[in-house]
Amino acid sequence: MTLLAYAGAALAEIAGCFAFWAWARLGQSPLWLIPGLVSLALFAWLLTLVDSDAAGRTFAAYGGVYIVASVLWLWLVENTRPDRWDLSGAAICLVGAGIILMGPRP
Template identity: 45%
Template sequence: MTVARSIALFVLAAVAEIGGAWLIWQGVREHRGLLWVGAGVIALGLYGFVATLQPDANFGRILAAYGGVFVAGSLVWGMVVDKFRPDRWDLIGAAVCLVGVAVIMYAPRAA
């Protein structure tokens, strides 16, 4: 159950961080206004809070592993929201990152 909880928290963190960054991008680059920017700032703050809920107590490990989730999640966000079409190198890179996440977070460790 701990691995499933950890994965769910990574997904929630990715939605908050990537969504927050996207909202700020829309507010500034697409001239949608300060409400979009403000919503993005709130979402980014939520991301910071969600990261603290991970079962592992090591900040460095959580953030390092989350980096791989961020890479893959950003491509998924781009595909779903912006109709971005990743090429095979994007997909291979994201897969490598997710393997890194699995090694960092879920490899057996001595207690």
Template identity: 45%
Template sequence: MNYFQPLALFFLAGLCEIGGGYLVWRWLKADQPVWTGLLGVLLLAAYGWVATLQATSFGKTYAVYGGVFIVMSIAWAWYFDGFRPDRFDVIGGVVCFVGIGIILFWPRA
């Protein structure tokens, strides 16, 4: 089984969704220019398209992506907003990654 492709697509989807939401947030909350919000909207639309490239069903794709989104959001906040994750944030992220692995890669009978 190829593990890299679905994980890369989930990562790309996360960048599109979180990055797009962040740009819209900056436009509306931090007085950034309108092009910032427009770029954010384009990234959010790209997120919807990237998610369709997954080989799994809609429900399974979004279930796995939920865990990816949680971990990437914590990392984004740490890098861009100066949020310092504590041990419970890290433990929660690890639990999410374990869940992602079980849902996406556990052998089915």
């Protein structure tokens, strides 16, 4: 469930931020802001589904998932192939997210 919530949150956050990017940087209609805001609200709600005793820990672990999803977005949506620096950085972040999520807690 956690992985699904994180994956959905990452997609929703990237899509919402991209909607703002499209409006502000690509000259798209301000109507792009409407689905962007809905998507960002969905992102926030999905993070509340992660079972954690601390919001900050949830957000920190999500950061690694977000970075990997952003590199996938770069490749699949923006048609820009990630380079070795993108991939190695994303892998390091995902390992960090795993340590935060699965570290033993008292």
